[in-house]
Amino acid sequence: MEIDITRLKSGIDSFIPIDMTYSFTKEELENSGILKLDNVKIKGEIGKNSLYDYTINIIVEGTMILPCAISLKPVNYDFSVEIDENLAEMAEEFAENVKNNQKTIDIFPIIWENILMEIPMRIVSDDVSDVKTKGDGWELITDETSGNSTLAKLKDLL
DSSP states (O other), rough: OOOOHHHHHHTOSSEEEEEEEEEOOOHHHSSSSSSSEEEEEEEEEEEEEEESOOEEEEEEEEEEEEEEEOOOOOOEEEEEEEEEEEEEHHHHHHTTOBBBOOOOEEEEHHHHHHHHEEEEEETOOOGGTTHHHHHTTTTTEEEHHHHHHHHHHHHHHO
């Protein structure tokens, strides 16, 4: 997501509008815990404060698909992130990730870091929220495993 800032640097424009939709590849999602992340809407602008000081003000919205903590079924999780930062400060924070050369600024690492911060620690699907667990939460009790067939015959005797 390289943004050309030559018109901003030369003073022709006071801001550069950003309005795009991005779908992340499997390689980009690797080791993030996200199963799928498509059609992420990125809208906002990059502006210039002073001679070499740039600001970014964007809103990132989308739906990430995460695995359920109990059943591992895919669960949709809507998110919205507002990024309103000074690019010089962010460059110090993400020094190895932000590419800021003479003509372009790569905003992908900034967006990606903010999306990663939105991933919940645990998400449970609505259809398994009433599932019972046994012990310290390590054994899932379903209809198939809740009745022991060998003891079911003893139940009839009582």
